[in-house]
Amino acid sequence: MKEVAKQTMMITEAIMAIEHNPVSWFEIPVSDMARAKTFYETVIQLPLEEHEMNDLQMAWFPMSETGSGAAGSLVKGKMHLPSLAGSLIYFSTPDIESALERVKKMGGNIISTKTGIGEYGFIAFFEDTEGNRIGLHTPPASM
Secondary structure, three states, X not given: OHHXXXXXXXXXXXXXXXXXXXXXXXXXXXXXXXXXXXXXXXXXXXXXXXXXXXXXXXXXXXXXXXXOOOEEXXXXXXXXXXXXXXXXXXXXXXXXXXHHHHHHHOXXXXXXEXXXXXXXXXXXXXXXXXXXXXXXXEOOOOO
């Protein structure tokens, strides 16, 4: 029992020492960059910046060098295949219902509507135009 308490304390201390979120970059695979870029710019209401890197076609989400959270990109390339079963990322939004309306308007599919997750706020899931499962998160009103 003492070993479990010791491990729990070590984990707690490690978490408290973190000054930023541990994820630094994400990539969402796409098969049609123009369609995906338009979809995400409309759904999250932010511009994406197109780049080419080696054999990859990319559209970067806006980022801040000093801000918290992860930066990322849409990516079209041989090793980037859209999937409903892969890793899951969540975009923050102040209004899940409005974001889901934009998803439908842009040709995406709603997987699940706004669902409460207790003290952590609300989540919802959609399938983008490329076939990826993506989450939306709204913190509780008190945050």
